Amino acid sequence: MANEIKLLLAEDEAALGQIIKESLETRNFDVILCDNGEKAFEKYKSETPEILVLDVMMPKKDGFTLAKDIRAIDDTIPIIFLTAKSQTADVVEGFSIGGNDYLKKPFSIEELIVRIHNLVSRTKEQKTAQVLEIGDYTFDFPKQQLQFKSADAIHLTHREAHLLFHLIKNKNQVLDRSLILNKLWGTDDFFSARSMDVFITKLRKKLKADENIQIINVRGFGYKLTD
The missing domain is CATH 3.40.50.2300 (Response regulator)
Structure with a gap:
């Protein structure tokens, strides 16, 4: 079929x-x-x-x-x-x-x-998504690449790319922790929550070249991306 x-x-x-x-x-x-x-x-x-x-x-x-x-x-x-x-x-x-x-x-x-x-x-x-801007970074979601100004592109994993995509789409708003866990991990259990924390830490490191960009942990609710 x-x-x-x-x-x-x-x-x-x-x-x-x-x-x-x-x-x-x-x-x-x-x-x-x-x-x-x-x-x-x-x-x-x-x-x-x-x-x-x-x-x-x-x-x-x-x-x-x-x-x-x-x-x-x-x-x-x-x-x-x-x-x-x-x-x-x-x-x-x-x-x-x-x-x-x-x-x-x-x-x-x-x-x-x-x-x-x-x-x-x-x-x-x-595969059909667009190129997004966050601070001085360009994020090519289809290619899973993050680029700071004219520096070499940083490759993101599949899950890093999807997590960053949703953070950018909800920029300056709180991204509900349970909602994004269920969407990207399929569950909001303890193991998935620990895994997401690891990926948030990785994204912070990859975005550190622009000091204005922050991924803020809003305790009890989720994360907020600001630039």
């Missing part, structure tokens, strides 16, 4: 992988299933999927390593991690290396589908 979403699923638990594949295929997805990271990397290069769903713990090449390899050549494809891990450090690491979302096992297929559609639509939004 013309509006199918082509998805690469990497999951080494055979029964779980097949259940996810069959469930998604009944909901208008074209699913490529691989049982280890090495196979998934080869299929990624040959099949051009629109989104990746990667188990973290896999043989031959784990999900984090696979994501790093893919991010080295592709900055925009959405990545969702499936993980049995729940430690904050593991979740933050997943986002830091370029993941866009994560689901802790066990999870519902319905929740996975919602997150897939959300990420795919955001990626399409990014």
Whole structure:
């Protein structure tokens, strides 16, 4: 069908992988299933999927390593991690290396589908978005690049770019913490909130060349970008 979403699923638990594949295929997805990271990397290069769903713990090449390899050549494809891990450090690491979302096992297929559609639509939004100005910076959202005057462009991760996009669009207004967590992370739980704090810190560092730009933490509400 013309509006199918082509998805690469990497999951080494055979029964779980097949259940996810069959469930998604009944909901208008074209699913490529691989049982280890090495196979998934080869299929990624040959099949051009629109989104990746990667188990973290896999043989031959784990999900984090696979994501790093893919991010080295592709900055925009959405990545969702499936993980049995729940430690904050593991979740933050997943986002830091370029993941866009994560689901802790066990999870519902319905929740996975919602997150897939959300990420795919955001990626399409990014490709049609405009170049924005903030202080002495130029922010090219489609290219995920931030440039200060005539200096070299700074590359942003997928999540950094989307977070900055929403901060700029709501400049001088408080960006509701729960709203942006649900939109970009799919949940406003503790792990996601900690992850967003990390990304806010990274954006502050990348915007520090213009001393007038501030990302203010409005306690109990969210963040406000001013220039």
